[in-house]
Amino acid sequence: MLVSGIKSRPVYPGLSPDPNARRNLIVCDRAGAEAVVELVARAGEDFVKRASVILVADDASSEEAAALQKKLDPVHVEVACSLDAAIAQLREILSGASMGLRLYAAGSEPLIGSVVQAGAENFIDPLSVRTEHRGSLMRRVQCVHCKGMTENVVTNPVKCAHCGLLLLVRDHYSRRLAAFQGVCINAEDPSDSPEPKVEFQ
Amino acid sequence: MTASYLRRVKVAEVERVASRIKRFRLVDVENKPLSEFSGGSHVTVCMRAQDRVIRNPYSLMGCPSDTSSYQISVLKVDNSRGGSQFMHDNVVVGTELEISEPLNLFPPAKLARKHILVAGGIGITPFMSMMSELDALGSDFELHYGVRSAAEGAFCKLLEARYGSRIRLYLQDQDQMVPLERILSNQRLGAHMYVCGPKPMIDWALRTATLAGWPDESIHSEQFNAPPIGKPFVVKLARSRREITVGGHQSILEALEQNGIDAPFLCRGGACGQCETEVSGCDGFIEHNDHYLSEAEKASGRKIMICVSRISGDAVTLDL
Numbered sequence: 385m386l387v388s389g390i391k392s393r394p395v396y397p398g399l400s401p402d403p404n405a406r407r408n409l410i411v412c413d414r415a416g417a418e419a420v421v422e423l424v425a426r427a428g429e430d431f432v433k434r435a436s437v438i439l440v441a442d443d444a445s446s447e448e449a450a451a452l453q454k455k456l457d458p459v460h461v462e463v464a465c466s467l468d469a470a471i472a473q474l475r476e477i478l479s480g481a482s483m484g485l486r487l488y489a490a491g492s493e494p495l496i497g498s499v500v501q502a503g504a505e506n507f508i509d510p511l512s513v514r515t516e517h518r519g520s521l522m523r524r525v526q527c528v529h530c531k532g533m534t535e536n537v538v539t540n541p542v543k544c545a546h547c548g549l550l551l552l553v554r555d556h557y558s559r560r561l562a563a564f565q566g567v568c569i570n571a572e573d574p575s576d577s578p579e580p581k582v583e584f585q
Numbered sequence: 586m587t588a589s590y591l592r593r594v595k596v597a598e599v600e601r602v603a604s605r606i607k608r609f610r611l612v613d614v615e616n617k618p619l620s621e622f623s624g625g626s627h628v629t630v631c632m633r634a635q636d637r638v639i640r641n642p643y644s645l646m647g648c649p650s651d652t653s654s655y656q657i658s659v660l661k662v663d664n665s666r667g668g669s670q671f672m673h674d675n676v677v678v679g680t681e682l683e684i685s686e687p688l689n690l691f692p693p694a695k696l697a698r699k700h701i702l703v704a705g706g707i708g709i710t711p712f713m714s715m716m717s718e719l720d721a722l723g724s725d726f727e728l729h730y731g732v733r734s735a736a737e738g739a740f741c742k743l744l745e746a747r748y749g750s751r752i753r754l755y756l757q758d759q760d761q762m763v764p765l766e767r768i769l770s771n772q773r774l775g776a777h778m779y780v781c782g783p784k785p786m787i788d789w790a791l792r793t794a795t796l797a798g799w800p801d802e803s804i805h806s807e808q809f810n811a812p813p814i815g816k817p818f819v820v821k822l823a824r825s826r827r828e829i830t831v832g833g834h835q836s837i838l839e840a841l842e843q844n845g846i847d848a849p850f851l852c853r854g855g856a857c858g859q860c861e862t863e864v865s866g867c868d869g870f871i872e873h874n875d876h877y878l879s880e881a882e883k884a885s886g887r888k889i890m891i892c893v894s895r896i897s898g899d900a901v902t903l904d905l
Contacts, residue, residue, distance in 0.1 A: 397743070404796050405798040406798045407798075478774060481774050482771055482772060483769065483774060483775075483776050483798070483799055483803070484797055484799065485798075486798065486800070487772065488808055506774050507774045507775025508774060508775075508800075509803065512800035512802045
């Protein structure tokens with residue numbers, strides 16, 4: 385059902401260390417943390433000294449979070465209880481940051497999108513953020529009709545959590561909103577309701 | 586890209602602004618308004634010398650919204666292919682020239698918080714219009730301008746009068762160097778650096794910014810390479826089945842044009858990528874003089890930028 389070839393669909397080339405960055409700021413979730421472990425293993429000592437991680441642990445038990453912290457040692461890890469809390473912390477850091485800071489994001493698309501969005505609000509070019517997708521394909525979807533956001537979408541179509549319209553989730557992506565666009569799938573005949581299928585597991 | 590895109594202009598004013606630099610003011614031959622442009626743009630000037638046509642890119646220096654005239658500055662380069670000498674020796678008030686429409690390969694980043702401009706010598710020219718634009722927008726900028734000596738530096742007094750403390754001059758003959766490492770440290774997020782000048786200076790500035798941890802997206806440069814002089818060779822055109830000799834002082838593009846072949850081009854300085862051409866065979870080695878193709882593409886020997894690159898050898902076959 386997805387229309388392919390939409391140019392706004394982000395691509396995530398994978399994490400790679402910037403050996404020259406004065407500060408490496410990494411935001412990840414539980415799945416993305418595995419990519420960060422690989423990044424840290426590959427990077428040199430200087431990189432590790434200059435790196436810190438904000439770990440979104442909303443889907444991890446405190447034991448699991450502690451285990452991830454240990455795996456990332458000696459990199460300093462701050463654990464955030466939710467993506468929103470992590471992004472608030474990131475915004476705080478970026479608002480006072482200097483050139484030479486390199487931003488990294490690893491994990492689900494809503495996480496990467498939120499990091500890139502917070503970066504852009506603080507003058508970081510989206511292409512300057514090093515990104516790697518790991519884990520769930522779930523999406524944040526904006527309803528183009530009521531403008532409401534529906535989080536953690538795994539099916540297509542999906543019911544808008546705000547206005548209730550049945551939305552076709554498109555690959556059309558907004559970096560400003562960090563969300564895919566959802567368009568009413570049955571505007572001409574509301575009785576025609578295609579069965580939602582799990583497409584973004 | 587073809588003759589129809591050229592505009593006829595005449596020279597309204599010539600001023601020597603430094604020991605080896607002349608400024609030219611160009612107006613439409615029928616006094617029609619010229620196109621508005623954006624800060625950092627250039628035009629290609631077409632010079633009809635005795636035996637050949639020379640086309641060189643020159644940055645526009647005036648205010649981008651001023652459509653009454655364009656201003657360019659030309660550094661006289663010894664041992665060059667003759668474009669700058671032609672401008673200095675043959676072009677006077679009243680001379681008619683042809684120019685392309687403005688093209689911008691060096692625009693300021695609209696979303697930047699601050700713009701740090703680094704110029705060396707004649708590399709000041711694109712920044713003249715860029716500063717005019719940034720100033721009108723109320724954008725934060727500073728210019729670091731290195732010149733050989735006070736006598737060789739163009740527009741120093743004008744810039745200081747216009748922009749005050751936003752201009753920093755560095756005189757090479759007094760051992761003043763642009764302290765780039767210090768300038769780039771402790772800049773808040775959102776600063777962009779732009780550099781234009783001689784190739785060693787551009788390379789140094791780009792390297793300094795990268796080593797300071799600046800992302801590529803925040804670093805900008807512009808450099809037009811003149812096609813270097815070499816030995817003559819033959820270009821075989823695979824599709825049109827023709828053979829053309831490229832003279833020692835000619836680029837492949839110029840040789841094609843002289844023979845009535847309309848090949849694509851924009852900047853004529855190895856920067857924009859428009860004239861990228863497939864190489865089907867080469868009896869010799871390609872001398873890549875552009876800064877558009879990647880190192881891997883250059884090494885593959887399958888592509889050539891015909892505006893500045895040539896071959897050392899007897900013949901090259903192009904997919905034209």
